Amino acid sequence: AQSVTQPDIHITVSEGASLELRCNYSYGATPYLFWYVQSPGQGLQLLLKYFSGDTLVQGIKGFEAEFKRSQSSFNLRKPSVHWSDAAEYFCAVGRMNSGYSTLTFGKGTMLLVSP
Amino acid sequence: GAVVSQHPSRVICKSGTSVKIECRSLDFQATTMFWYRQFPKKSLMLMATSNEGSKATYEQGVEKDKFLINHASLTLSTLTVTSAHPEDSSFYICSASSGRPGPGNTIYFGEGSWLTVV
Numbered sequence A: 001a002q003s004v005t006q007p008d009i010h011i012t013v014s015e016g017a018s019l020e021l022r023c024n025y026s027y028g029a030t031p032y033l034f035w036y037v038q039s040p041g042q043g044l045q046l047l048l049k050y051f052s053g054d055t056l057v058q059g060i061k062g063f064e065a066e067f068k069r070s071q072s073s074f075n076l077r078k079p080s081v082h083w084s085d086a087a088e089y090f091c092a093v094g095r096m097n098s099g100y101s102t103l104t105f106g107k108g109t110m111l112l113v114s115p
Numbered sequence B: 001g002a003v004v005s006q007h008p009s010r011v012i013c014k015s016g017t018s019v020k021i022e023c024r025s026l027d028f029q030a031t032t033m034f035w036y037r038q039f040p041k042k043s044l045m046l047m048a049t050s051n052e053g054s055k056a057t058y059e060q061g062v063e064k065d066k067f068l069i070n071h072a073s074l075t076l077s078t079l080t081v082t083s084a085h086p087e088d089s090s091f092y093i094c095s096a097s098s099g100r101p102g103p104g105n106t107i108y109f110g111e112g113s114w115l116t117v118v
Helices: none
Strands: A003-005 A010-014 A019-021 A024-026 A032-038 A044-050 A056-058 A064-068 A073-078 A087-097 A100-105 A109-114 B004-007 B010-013 B019-025 B032-038 B044-051 B067-073 B076-081 B090-097 B107-109 B113-117
Touching: A003 A087, A003 A100, A010 A019, A019 A109, A024 A073, A032 A064, A032 A073, A044 A056, A044 A064, A044 A073, A044 B107, A073 A087, A100 B044, B004 B090, B010 B019, B019 B032, B019 B090, B019 B113, B032 B067, B032 B076, B044 B067, B076 B090
Parallel strands: A010 A109, B010 B113
Antiparallel strands: A003 A024, A019 A073, A032 A044, A032 A087, A056 A064, A064 A073, A087 A100, A087 A109, B004 B019, B019 B076, B032 B044, B032 B090, B067 B076, B090 B107, B090 B113
């Protein structure tokens, strides 16, 4: 069965510092990987996705993620964090469920940005 | 880009009553929509897959008679929580995908709906 692990429940980063959020997946086939961001009380916004090809994926808001098959990882990075990046981040793997595409989510990592 | 909208964003209802949440795809046709439930500080739990013109497919452990899903058109799916109880209070999020079904489809999410049952 597919699963997604985000080992860090909370991360605190100083504004302007770099960020890396970890994501590990377990999936029997070629993974389709996503990162979503959720601000408090809001829905989810897609940051970036990986299907195939270049393992370094660029997303919106200055985020990028690198797919490493050997490590079963898809970590999210940003070189300089802004206070507005404080939110919850979810890693997800796309899968087929009864003929329909759907997502399996990790438990999320809450990013706190300190001044 | 594709937009998915939910209404209402917040609703309070009395225990024992029913409440309906709408999910609309605003600029694309979604043959499939998904309903998730999110508990505080928890991840999203898929409740059901909503198929236009046919019965919804529910995940194991989700009561289909309690959470009624209707996907009447290619742009609208509704979730009705029947005989609501305080334990049904949660954040409900819908999502929809455009294009042919496939694990790599981009799935767009609505803004979510807060349900509080008092």
